[in-house]
Amino acid sequence: MTSNDKETPSPTAIVRPDLKELAKHLGVSQTTVSRVLNGSAKQYRISEETQKRVLAAAAKLNYKANVLARSLRSKRSKTVGVMVPEISEGYSTAVLGGIEDVLLLSGFFYFVVSHRHHADLLREYPSLLLSRAVEGIIAVDSVLEEDLPVPVVAVSDHHHRPSVVNIELDHMLAAHYALEHLKRLHHSEIAFIKGQTFSSDTLARWRAICKVAAELDIEVNPRLVTQLDDHGLGTEPGRAATVRLLERGEHFTAIFAFNDLAAIGAITVLRESGIKVPEQVSVVGFDDILSAGTNNPPLTTVRQPLQEMGRVAATTLLQMIQSERQEWPKHPIRVLPAFVERQSTAAARGRGAVQGKNFNSQGN
Structure with missing residues (x-):
C-alpha cells in the first residue's frame, strides 16, 4: 500500500460515540441530548435549532443508543x-x-x-x-x-x-345539556336507549339522566326505556333497541341514545319505518364520533372529549x-362535555312515532 492509498475501515472498526461524547461534541448537556433522542424535546421546550443540531450530529456520528442495556440498568x-x-x-x-x-x-x-x-x-x-x-x-x-x-x-x-x-x-352536566335542549324544543315524550350492561359508563350516565329529568320535570316513562344488547357491533345494537321501542306502540317525539352509534342505528330504523328525522322524531347521541357530523341528518350530540x-x-x-x-x-x-347541535333535532310537532306490535325494521 502506497502513502497515497486510503484504507476504508471495516464495520467492526467504526467507533460510535456514547451519550457523553455526543453531548461534549455538541456543547450541550447529556440530558438535553437524551431528551431530544427520546422524543421528549417539546415537553421540555428544547428549541427546534438544538433539536436539529442533535439529530444531525447523531446521524453523522452514527450514534445509536443501546435501549435494551439502558432499560436493564435503569429498570425502565x-x-x-x-x-x-x-x-x-x-x-x-x-x-x-x-x-x-x-x-x-x-x-x-x-x-x-x-x-x-x-x-x-x-x-x-x-x-x-x-x-x-x-x-x-x-x-x-x-x-x-x-x-x-x-x-x-x-x-x-x-x-x-x-x-x-x-x-x-361530568355526566350530570352532559345530561343537563341533552335534556335541556330537548325541553327547549318542547319534547316531553322522550325515549331513552341505555348502554350495555358491561359498560362502565352505563349506570353513572343513567343515574345522571334520571336525576336531571326529575329536576327539569321530564317524565321518564319505563315503557320508553330500552337497553343496548351486550352483543353486536357498530350500529346494530342501536337498531335492535329502536325496533323494540317501536314494537311497544308507545308515542314519543325524541330519542336520547347512549352513544352516537346507537343514535345512528336508531335513525336508520326510524327512516326505514317511514318516520322522518327530525320532523317527527328528534335524535340525540353521545360522544361526537367522526361520523356524527357526516351522518344523514348530521347528529346532534353530547361531545365527550x-x-x-x-x-x-x-x-x-x-x-x-x-x-x-x-x-x-x-x-x-x-x-367536561360540550353540546353540539346539528340537524337531527327540531321542535316537537306532536306527530312523533308510534308503531304496532307487528312492526319490523323493513317497514313491512
Missing part, C-alpha cells in the same frame, strides 16, 4: 399497556388517538389489547402485559378487579380504588411512573 422499559373493549370506530379509537399523541412524544412504546368484555381476557391481560415489562397500564372502559404492582389509570371506570386513578366525564381524555390518561400515567406513589392523584380527574 419505557413501555405501557393499554386495554380497550374493541378497536373500531367510536369511543375506544378516539381515546387511543389521544393516548398515542402523548406516548409518542414521550418516547414510550405501548401494547394495545382488546377484550370485547370477555371476563377471562379481562382477568388474563394484566398479567400478560406485566410479563412484557410494562411500567403502567391504561384501562379504557375496562374494569380491573385486582390491584397491580404498576400505576394504573382508568378511563370511565367508576369503581374508585386507591390504586387506580380515574378519568371521568375522547381524545383529550386519552391525552390526560397518558400524561397522568407517565407522571405516576416518574413519581413516588404518595404523589399520585387522590381523586378522580373530571373532564
Whole structure:
C-alpha cells in the first residue's frame, strides 16, 4: 500500500460515540441530548435549532443508543399497556388517538389489547402485559378487579380504588345539556336507549339522566326505556333497541341514545319505518364520533372529549411512573362535555312515532 492509498475501515472498526461524547461534541448537556433522542424535546421546550443540531450530529456520528442495556440498568422499559373493549370506530379509537399523541412524544412504546368484555381476557391481560415489562397500564372502559404492582389509570371506570386513578366525564352536566335542549324544543315524550350492561359508563350516565329529568320535570316513562344488547357491533345494537321501542306502540317525539352509534342505528330504523328525522322524531347521541357530523341528518350530540381524555390518561400515567406513589392523584380527574347541535333535532310537532306490535325494521 502506497502513502497515497486510503484504507476504508471495516464495520467492526467504526467507533460510535456514547451519550457523553455526543453531548461534549455538541456543547450541550447529556440530558438535553437524551431528551431530544427520546422524543421528549417539546415537553421540555428544547428549541427546534438544538433539536436539529442533535439529530444531525447523531446521524453523522452514527450514534445509536443501546435501549435494551439502558432499560436493564435503569429498570425502565419505557413501555405501557393499554386495554380497550374493541378497536373500531367510536369511543375506544378516539381515546387511543389521544393516548398515542402523548406516548409518542414521550418516547414510550405501548401494547394495545382488546377484550370485547370477555371476563377471562379481562382477568388474563394484566398479567400478560406485566410479563412484557410494562411500567403502567391504561384501562379504557375496562374494569380491573385486582390491584397491580404498576400505576394504573382508568378511563370511565367508576369503581374508585386507591390504586387506580380515574378519568371521568361530568355526566350530570352532559345530561343537563341533552335534556335541556330537548325541553327547549318542547319534547316531553322522550325515549331513552341505555348502554350495555358491561359498560362502565352505563349506570353513572343513567343515574345522571334520571336525576336531571326529575329536576327539569321530564317524565321518564319505563315503557320508553330500552337497553343496548351486550352483543353486536357498530350500529346494530342501536337498531335492535329502536325496533323494540317501536314494537311497544308507545308515542314519543325524541330519542336520547347512549352513544352516537346507537343514535345512528336508531335513525336508520326510524327512516326505514317511514318516520322522518327530525320532523317527527328528534335524535340525540353521545360522544361526537367522526361520523356524527357526516351522518344523514348530521347528529346532534353530547361531545365527550375522547381524545383529550386519552391525552390526560397518558400524561397522568407517565407522571405516576416518574413519581413516588404518595404523589399520585387522590381523586378522580373530571373532564367536561360540550353540546353540539346539528340537524337531527327540531321542535316537537306532536306527530312523533308510534308503531304496532307487528312492526319490523323493513317497514313491512
